[in-house]
Amino acid sequence: MPQLFFSLCVLLCLGASAQDTLLLMNGRSLPCHIVSDTGTVFVFDLANAKGKVKQRELHKNDVFSVKKQGQKEVVLYAQDEVLGDIYSTDEMRFYLAGENDARQNFTAWPTFAVGFALCAGASLYGGDGYITAVGPPILFTMMQLVPKIKIREKTMSHPEYKYNDIYADGYEPPARSRKLFRAMEGSFAGSASGIALWLLFIKK
16 A cells, blocks of 8 residues: 555656646747647646746747647647748748747847947036937937847857848847847946946036
8 A cells, every 4th residue: 555655646746747848939938737728728837936836828829839748749830921920830940949049148238338338428528418318328229220130159059040041030039129128228327327427526
């Protein structure tokens, strides 16, 4: 009996730790435990960083594929140019990889540093004027809409993505968003620092 009870506990623990995977349309891979499939929505248990499990729901339109524990991957995505889904299934994998790599590895800290330095200087020498305090940060942030996003090889999860245009298409939107955010963050922080320095050391 004790051995039977122990075996049962082991089986229950293995079942509890069994993991399914949802590959989302934003490129994120979501390890979870799928509780049910309503036909249009996945209901699943998701553990946070602290190990606390919460039940979530996700519409299938947001899911590229699902892989249940011990089963083959099932792709839900289907190419449909009318709906804007212009890529084939294989092409979409490259696109999702680009999204995920940008989200995980693109930092844009150089943009932050340049924005901070330029706007700190502009506000410092411009005094406490409204234009020199707000204008440069807005201008610097808007300028980040123009340059092409450079994809560094060290941010790629696989070398085969190099020179892949579809991968680059997926990489660009999240990288651009982060670049804009860092530009705004750095430039306004620099502007505020420049004004503070002007008030402390220049204004008498």
